[in-house]
Amino acid sequence: MVSLAVRVGGINLENPAILASGILDENGYTMKRVLEEGAGAVVTKSIGVDERNGYYPPVVVEGNSYLINAMGLPNPGIENYGEEIKIASNGRKPIIGSIFASGVDDFLRLGTSMEDFGVSAVELNLSCPHVRGFGSEVGSDPVLVRDIVKTLKGSLKIPVWSKLSPNVSSILDIAEAAVESDALVLINTVRAMAIDAETRMPVLSNAYGGMSGEAIKPVGLRCVYEVKKELNVDIIGVGGISNYTDALEYIMAGASSFQIGTAVIKSGRGVFKKITEDLEVYMNNNSIERLSQLVGVAIR
Amino acid sequence: MINHLKIERKEVNTPTVSSLYFRWDRKVKPGQFVMVWVPGFGEVPMSISSIGDLKCITVKAYGDSTRKLIRLKEGDFIHLRGPYGRPFSEPEGDILLIGGGSGMASLRTLIGPRATGIIASRTSDELLFSEEFEKEKRIEVTEDGIRGLKGLVLMGLDQVNVEDYSCIYVCGPEKMLKAVYERIRGHKVRAEFSLERSMKCGIGICDSCSINGYQVCVDGPTFSIEELGEMTEFGTTKLLSSGRRVQI
Ligand SMILES: Cc1cc2nc3c(=O)[nH]c(=O)nc-3n(C[C@H](O)[C@H](O)[C@H](O)COP(=O)(O)O)c2cc1C
Numbered sequence: 001m002v003s004l005a006v007r008v009g010g011i012n013l014e015n016p017a018i019l020a021s022g023i024l025d026e027n028g029y030t031m032k033r034v035l036e037e038g039a040g041a042v043v044t045k046s047i048g049v050d051e052r053n054g055y056y057p058p059v060v061v062e063g064n065s066y067l068i069n070a071m072g073l074p075n076p077g078i079e080n081y082g083e084e085i086k087i088a089s090n091g092r093k094p095i096i097g098s099i100f101a102s103g104v105d106d107f108l109r110l111g112t113s114m115e116d117f118g119v120s121a122v123e124l125n126l127s128c129p130h131v132r133g134f135g136s137e138v139g140s141d142p143v144l145v146r147d148i149v150k151t152l153k154g155s156l157k158i159p160v161w162s163k164l165s166p167n168v169s170s171i172l173d174i175a176e177a178a179v180e181s182d183a184l185v186l187i188n189t190v191r192a193m194a195i196d197a198e199t200r201m202p203v204l205s206n207a208y209g210g211m212s213g214e215a216i217k218p219v220g221l222r223c224v225y226e227v228k229k230e231l232n233v234d235i236i237g238v239g240g241i242s243n244y245t246d247a248l249e250y251i252m253a254g255a256s257s258f259q260i261g262t263a264v265i266k267s268g269r270g271v272f273k274k275i276t277e278d279l280e281v282y283m284n285n286n287s288i289e290r291l292s293q294l295v296g297v298a299i300r
Numbered sequence: 301m302i303n304h305l306k307i308e309r310k311e312v313n314t315p316t317v318s319s320l321y322f323r324w325d326r327k328v329k330p331g332q333f334v335m336v337w338v339p340g341f342g343e344v345p346m347s348i349s350s351i352g353d354l355k356c357i358t359v360k361a362y363g364d365s366t367r368k369l370i371r372l373k374e375g376d377f378i379h380l381r382g383p384y385g386r387p388f389s390e391p392e393g394d395i396l397l398i399g400g401g402s403g404m405a406s407l408r409t410l411i412g413p414r415a416t417g418i419i420a421s422r423t424s425d426e427l428l429f430s431e432e433f434e435k436e437k438r439i440e441v442t443e444d445g446i447r448g449l450k451g452l453v454l455m456g457l458d459q460v461n462v463e464d465y466s467c468i469y470v471c472g473p474e475k476m477l478k479a480v481y482e483r484i485r486g487h488k489v490r491a492e493f494s495l496e497r498s499m500k501c502g503i504g505i506c507d508s509c510s511i512n513g514y515q516v517c518v519d520g521p522t523f524s525i526e527e528l529g530e531m532t533e534f535g536t537t538k539l540l541s542s543g544r545r546v547q548i
C-alpha cells in the first residue's frame with residue numbers, strides 16, 4: 001500500500017509537503033486554511049523577541065521565474081504570537097515555530113515560548129539574508145551556530161530544525177556545525193537585488209533582498225546533495241519547488257521531506273494538495289510504497 | 301513587471317483627493333487594483349477608478365507616498381504593477397452603489413444610467429464622484445449635514461428599498477461595511493463588498509492582507525455577502541503591519 005506519510009526531523013507527517021516560513025503564515029487563520037487545504041505541516045513566519053513592522057513596501061519584486069523579497073522580518077513579537085498558533089492549531093496538523101535572534105540567550109527564550117505554545121518543533125532561522133544582525137549574519141559563524149544548536153537541543157523537549165543559508169562559502173562547514181539538529185532545512189533565499197532602469201533606482205526599499213522561486217532550485221538541489229553526501233542527518237528541501245518532479249529531485253538529492261513557498265503565487269494554496277496527489281500517482285506507477293525508498297538515490 | 305506611465309490629465313476632486321489619468325493598454329475590470337510605486341517613498345495599493353481608454357487612480361493624501369503622488373503634474377510619470385484582484389461581478393439591471401469616503405473610487409467604474417448612489421462622507425467637501433450619478437439617483441449623506449442628509453450611511457439606505465436592485469456594491473471603511481452588511485443581510489438581494497487590509501505584496505504570498513485564511517489581494521478585494529457571513533474577522537479584528545492582532 002502506497003503511503004505518503006513520512007517521519008522527518010523527529011515528527012510524523014501525514015504528507016511531506018510543508019508550507020515554508022514567511023509565506024501565508026502571519027495570520028493563524030491562514031495557516032489553518034493551508035493545513036485544511038492539504039499541506040502536511042506549516043512553518044510559522046520567523047518570530048523574534050520584539051515587535052517589528054518590517055521594511056516599507058516595495059518588499060517584493062516579481063520576475064518570470066523568481067521572486068525577490070525584503071520583508072524585513074515583520075512579526076508581532078513572541079508574546080503576541082501565541083494567539084495565532086492557537087487559531088492555527090485547529091488545523092490539527094503539525095505547526096513548526098520559526099524563530100530568529102542575534103544570540104544564544106534570545107534563541108533559547110524564543111524556543112521555550114514556542115514549546116509552551118504547543119508547536120511540534122522549532123525551526124531556527126539562521127539564514128534570512130536581508131536584516132542586519134540576524135539570520136545569515138548569525139548563521140555564517142560556525143562557532144555561534146554550534147553553540148545555539150547545542151543549547152536548544154539541551155534545553156527543549158521538542159525537536160530542533162536549523163534552516164541554513166546558501167550565501168556562505170561552504171554550506172558543509174555550517175551544516176557540520178548544526179549537525180546535532182533533528183533536521184537541516186535547506187535552503188533560505190539567495191541574496192539578490194533588482195534595479196529599475198527607468199527611475200535608476202533599486203526597487204526594494206531595502207535595496208537588497210532574497211531570491212526564491214523556480215530559478216533557485218539548482219542551488220537548493222546542490223546544497224541538499226552536498227550535505228547529504230557527507231552527513232548523516234535528516235534534510236528538508238526547499239527552494240523553487242512548484243511541481244511533483246521538483247519535489248522528487250530534492251528527495252533523490254537527499255531530502256526526506258520538502259517545503260513550498262513562492263509557488264503559491266502561481267498555483268495558489270492548492271499547490272500542496274496538487275503535488276501530493278501527483279506524487280501518489282508517481283509512486284503507484286513506479287511501485288514505490290514509501291518516499292523514504294527514494295531519499296538520496298541520486299547521490300554518487 | 302513595473303509599468304511606467306505618463307500622466308495625461310489630472311483632476312482635483314476634493315480638497316484632499318485628486319485623480320491621475322494615464323494611458324495603459326491593459327484590460328482592467330471594475331473593483332481591481334494596482335500597486336503604485338513612489339520611488340524613494342513607498343508602494344501603495346490603489347483602486348482603478350476609470351477603465352476606458354484612459355485609466356485612472358484616485359489618490360487621497362494620507363501618508364508620505366500618497367502626499368507625494370498627489371503633487372504630481374500632467375506629464376510626470378507614475379510607476380505601477382497589476383492589475384490585481386478579483387473584480388466585482390458584471391452589473392445587470394438596476395444597481396445600488398454605496399461608497400463611504402474615498403471608497404467611491406473603486407465603485408466609480410460601475411456608475412451608469414441604471415446606478416443609484418449613496419455617497420457618504422464626513423464633511424460635505426469630501427463627497428466623491430457624486431455628480432457622476434444621474435441627478436435623481438444621488439443620495440448624499442454627510443456628518444456635517446451641509447450637503448445632503450445629515451448622519452451616517454444607514455440614513456441613505458433608509459431612502460431606498462434594497463430589494464429593488466439586482467445587486468448592491470459597497471466600499472468604504474470596514475466599520476461602515478459591517479453596518480451595511482448587518483442592515484441588508486436577510487433581504488433578498490445580492491451584495492458585494494470591497495475590503496481593505498494592510499497590503500504589502502499584492503500577489504498572495506506575504507499574508508499581511510488576510511482575513512480568515514483568504515488573501516484580500518487575490519481572493520478579494522471583492523467578497524459576496526455570503527462569503528463575508530463566514531468570516532469571523534470581518535468587522536472585528538485585523539493585523540497591523542507587524543502582524544499584531546488588533547480590534548477594528
Ligand atoms: C515573502 C517571503 C518571506 C519569507 N520569509 C521568511 C522567514 O520569515 N523566515 C525564513 O526562514 N524564510 C523566509 N523565506 C524563505 C522561504 O521560507 C524559503 O526558504 C525560500 O523562499 C525558498 O523557497 P521557495 O522557492 O519555495 O519560495 C521567505 C520567502 C519569501 C518569498
Ligand code: FES
Pocket residue numbers: 498499500501502503504505506507508509510515516517518
Ligand atoms: S498583500 Fe501579501 S498576501 Fe495579500
